Amino acid sequence: AKESGRNTYRVFENNLSQAIKRRHKLANELHNAIPDRQMYLVYQPVISLVEPDALGFEALLRWQHPELGSISPMEFIPIAESSGLILELSDFVLSRALEDIGNIKALLKNTPHFSTEKLRVAINLSAAQFKTEDLVSQVVDQASHYSIDLRHLGLEVTESLFISEKAMACQVLESLRVLGCTVSIDDFGTGYSSLAYLSTLPVDTLKIDRSFVDEIETSFNDRTITLAILRLANSLGMDVVAEGVENQAQLAFLEKQACDKAQGYFFAKPMQLKELPEWLASPAH
Ligand code: C2E
Numbered sequence: 052a053k054e055s056g057r058n059t060y061r062v063f064e065n066n067l068s069q070a071i072k073r074r075h076k077l078a079n080e081l082h083n084a085i086p087d088r089q090m091y092l093v094y095q096p097v098i099s100l101v102e103p104d105a106l107g108f109e110a111l112l113r114w115q116h117p118e119l120g121s122i123s124p125m126e127f128i129p130i131a132e133s134s135g136l137i138l139e140l141s142d143f144v145l146s147r148a149l150e151d152i153g154n155i156k157a158l159l160k161n162t163p164h165f166s167t168e169k170l171r172v173a174i175n176l177s178a179a180q181f182k183t184e185d186l187v188s189q190v191v192d193q194a195s196h197y198s199i200d201l202r203h204l205g206l207e208v209t210e211s212l213f214i215s216e217k218a219m220a221c222q223v224l225e226s227l228r229v230l231g232c233t234v235s236i237d238d239f240g241t242g243y244s245s246l247a248y249l250s251t252l253p254v255d256t257l258k259i260d261r262s263f264v265d266e267i268e269t270s271f272n273d274r275t276i277t278l279a280i281l282r283l284a285n286s287l288g289m290d291v292v293a294e295g296v297e298n299q300a301q302l303a304f305l306e307k308q309a310c311d312k313a314q315g316y317f318f319a320k321p322m323q324l325k326e327l328p329e330w331l332a333s334p335a336h
């Protein structure tokens with residue numbers, strides 16, 4: 052027992068030091084990723100369940116590392132946040148997404164099924180972007196550089212932003228809404244939000260976390276939470292997007308409960324811009 056205990060410890064120690072080494076390597080190489088063009092955006096469709104001609108996308112960041120291959124944002128975003136590189140990365144996301152909105156609009160012009168007016172592309176924001184008011188002027192500058200109407204831009208934030216940076220976040224997001232942007236709370240249901248609290252936030256949409264949608268068919272609790280979020284949003288005049296919809300049964304439940312929008316592998320995985328024409332031309336959506 053002693054021996055196997057020692058071996059287990061050694062394996063654990065090896066895995067730990069490997070994880071630390073990998074994190075170090077990524078932290079050291081992250082600053083090269085933008086100049087070396089290893090970062091790119093993929094777009095996942097957000098489908099309207101009530102307006103057939105309304106189509107949106109969420110922009111998700113990808114790191115194609117020359118040796119390690121594709122690295123998940125779940126792994127490198129926290130590294131970027133603790134190393135300060137998150138601001139540079141976020142600038143890249145904002146300008147690339149705005150540039151691509153023009154490209155996606157052009158694609159939609161040839162897709163009679165969808166309205167170009169209703170196109171909305173959402174980016175994920177990090178709390179670090181709210182430490183100053185710069186975000187507003189940055190968004191305005193980049194949107195005018197690419198001649199994009201800000202009604203096409205969505206912004207996703209998490210509930211934790213309103214705990215760490217509440218005053219500045221509310222001020223900045225309200226300014227951006229006045230300019231036409233829509234604001235969504237991401238991963239909704241996993242943090243802490245009371246009805247009274249939520250009604251004071253400058254927010255248009257709640258995105259129900261994937262973990263609830265996952266077990267919507269089998270878990271009474273997850274179904275109850277989903278219904279509560281839908282009622283809550285309805286009473287506050289907010290829209291709801293269900294994340295992580297993977298099958299027809301989940302979609303049927305959400306449609307029946309008058310959920311506004313859905314996103315997930317059932318409709319499409321996140322795609323590169325060059326893959327969009329084929330998806331738009333397919334009858335699957
Ligand atoms: P998120 O914002 O909640 O993004 C949704 C994640 O769920 C994405 O993972 C997406 O690929 C995945 N997903 C979508 N549909 C399904 C489905 O049907 N089933 C399953 N199992 N998964 C699905 P991804 O792209 O790996 O992103 C992970 C997280 O990284 C994001 O979670 C977001 O928090 C963060 N992130 C991604 N891009 C950015 C960015 O540009 N800036 C910042 N600050 N964070 C980002």
Ligand code: CA
Pocket residue numbers: 109175207237
């Ligand atoms: Ca998101």
Ligand code: CA
Pocket residue numbers: 237238258260261294
């Ligand atoms: Ca989410």
Ligand code: CA
Pocket residue numbers: 262263265266270273
């Ligand atoms: Ca669950």
